[in-house]
Amino acid sequence: MKTHSSAHTFTSEKGTVVTIGTFDGVHIGHKKIIARLTESAQVNQWESVVLTFFPHPRMLLQKDADIKLINTITERGDLLEKLGLDHLVVHPFTIDFSRMHAEDFVEEILVNALHAKKVIIGYDHRFGRNRTANIDDLKQFGAQFGFEVEEISKQELEDVAVSSTKIRTALHEGDIDKANAYLGYPIMLEGNVVYGKSLGKKLGYPTANLHIQEDYKLIPGQGVYVVRSYIEGAIVYGMMNIGTNPTVGGVAQTIETYFFDFDSDLYGKRLSIEILCKIRSEQNFESVELLIEAMKEDEIFSRTYIQSLKV
Ligand SMILES: Cc1cc2nc3c(=O)[nH]c(=O)nc-3n(C[C@H](O)[C@H](O)[C@H](O)COP(=O)(O)O)c2cc1C
Ligand SMILES: Nc1ncnc2c1ncn2[C@@H]1O[C@H](COP(=O)(O)OP(=O)(O)O)[C@@H](O)[C@H]1O
Numbered sequence: 001m002k003t004h005s006s007a008h009t010f011t012s013e014k015g016t017v018v019t020i021g022t023f024d025g026v027h028i029g030h031k032k033i034i035a036r037l038t039e040s041a042q043v044n045q046w047e048s049v050v051l052t053f054f055p056h057p058r059m060l061l062q063k064d065a066d067i068k069l070i071n072t073i074t075e076r077g078d079l080l081e082k083l084g085l086d087h088l089v090v091h092p093f094t095i096d097f098s099r100m101h102a103e104d105f106v107e108e109i110l111v112n113a114l115h116a117k118k119v120i121i122g123y124d125h126r127f128g129r130n131r132t133a134n135i136d137d138l139k140q141f142g143a144q145f146g147f148e149v150e151e152i153s154k155q156e157l158e159d160v161a162v163s164s165t166k167i168r169t170a171l172h173e174g175d176i177d178k179a180n181a182y183l184g185y186p187i188m189l190e191g192n193v194v195y196g197k198s199l200g201k202k203l204g205y206p207t208a209n210l211h212i213q214e215d216y217k218l219i220p221g222q223g224v225y226v227v228r229s230y231i232e233g234a235i236v237y238g239m240m241n242i243g244t245n246p247t248v249g250g251v252a253q254t255i256e257t258y259f260f261d262f263d264s265d266l267y268g269k270r271l272s273i274e275i276l277c278k279i280r281s282e283q284n285f286e287s288v289e290l291l292i293e294a295m296k297e298d299e300i301f302s303r304t305y306i307q308s309l310k311v
Contacts, residue, residue: 001081004089007051007113012087015117017041018049018110020125022056025070025167026079028184029160033152034083037120040150046117047086051109052076053093059216060093068218070167070183075190089114102128106141118148122157174221176278186228186274187220189255193266196256199248203288205295207241207256208266210273219255224279226302227257229271236262239295239302240273243282247291258295260303277305 004010017040023030034050041048058067071079073090080088091097091109100108105128110116119138127133135151142149163182170179171187180186191212200207212219222243229236238259244250257273279298285291 001085002087003077004087005092007089007091007109010049010087010089010113012047012049012115014115015044015046016049016087016115017044017046017118017120018051018114018116019120020051020127021122022069023050023052023076023080024056025164025183026076026083027070027160027163027167027182029156029163031083031184032156033120033160034080034085036150036152038084040118040120041086044117048084049087049089049114049116050080050085051089051091051114053097054090055093056216057093057098060095060098067216068168069216070164070171070187070218072190072214072217075188079185099129102133102137103141104128106138106145111145111147116147118150120150120152122152123154124157168218171218171220174223174225174278174281176220176225176275179220180276186276188272188274189217189219190270190272191255193269193271195267196254197245197248197250200256200258203292203295205258205292207258208271210255210257210271212255219253220275222253222282224282224298226276226279226305227273228276229257229259229273231259231262231266231269231271236260237302237306238262238273239279239298240275241282246282246284247288258299260299260306276309 017037019033019037037048054073056067077088110119121135123135125135139149167179167182189210189212191210193208194211196209220242225240227238227240236259238257240257242255244253279301285294
């Protein structure tokens with residue numbers, strides 16, 4: 001898969017079949033749409049293209065700085081790559097771009113830049129300045145500029161929209177089982193290991209504190225989770241706490257992981273950590289001794305769970 005940072009720098013050898021969307025989560029519903037795209041490309045000897053925008057239109061237009069996404073833009077690219085796409089175009093969503101008239105968008109972006117022979121799009125897709133154009137307009141533009149339009153049905157689209165919303169809600173609630181089932185893969189958090197309060201080692205459980213750069217990344221609700229990571233080529237399991245560490249007087253939210261059967265310096269390293277299941281909610285224990293007891297139980301639970309994955 002080739003990633004292009006703008007439609008204007010896109011190049012392809014052949015005509016293309018294009019779909020447009022955010023595809024946040026790249027979940028089981030999205031995969032069906034992408035499968036239609038890659039199949040159509042194969043049958044027609046075209047190249048498959050996903051056109052996506054960044055930042056998310058809602059971040060720019062509604063000043064909705066607080067919108068949270070299931071995937072960072074890097075994760076989205078990595079997940080789409082696994083689906084056998086030929087091209088991912090991450091076009092910058094700017095104020096100027098948002099003001100483009102529908103016909104200019106079709107001619108400049110879809111036809112001239114992306115060489116679209118076919119566009120696969122939701123029945124309710126709206127585009128162009130103030131989202132004035134709809135799928136019927138797109139079909140007319142198709143006749144004018146020589147591309148086909150394939151409509152994704154209401155039912156199929158609702159399945160996709162519902163699962164994106166359901167995944168976000170499930171993640172907020174810490175319902176990892178549900179979120180992972182809709183995603184079709186374990187939700188992941190990626191970031192750099194930073195210094196914490198240096199209490200972990202004293203408690204007998206050193207924890208790698210993860211700093212996630214992308215402020216729009218949705219962090220699952222507070223709680224203690226069984227996790228998995230890949231550190232220097234090896235699978236490492238662990239237990240993660242997402243919370244404010246109230247027992248030791250913490251205030252700010254941290255994401256910290258104790259890795260099992262592991263003992264090396266992780267400061268400054270980049271980790272991608274998959275969340276596999278929830279153990280319990282974070283609690284404000286009356287003493288540090290009680291917190292340590294709880295962590296010992298978390299470890300027993302986690303090791304049993306991990307063992308069950310291996311049989
Ligand atoms: C598996 C696990 C469970 C935890 N559960 C709680 C909890 O229920 N309540 C709490 O206040 N802190 C909890 N913590 C956070 C500890 O207080 C934290 O690891 C400790 O403050 C070390 O912080 P440091 O890495 O900044 O040194 C948990 C940590 C881990 C790894
Ligand atoms: N098994 C382990 N799991 C997590 N971190 C470990 C482990 N063994 C060693 N470390 C190292 O210890 C650091 C955490 O120690 P800790 O006392 O909790 O300090 P901090 O408050 O800076 O996180 C990690 O960032 C990592 O470099």
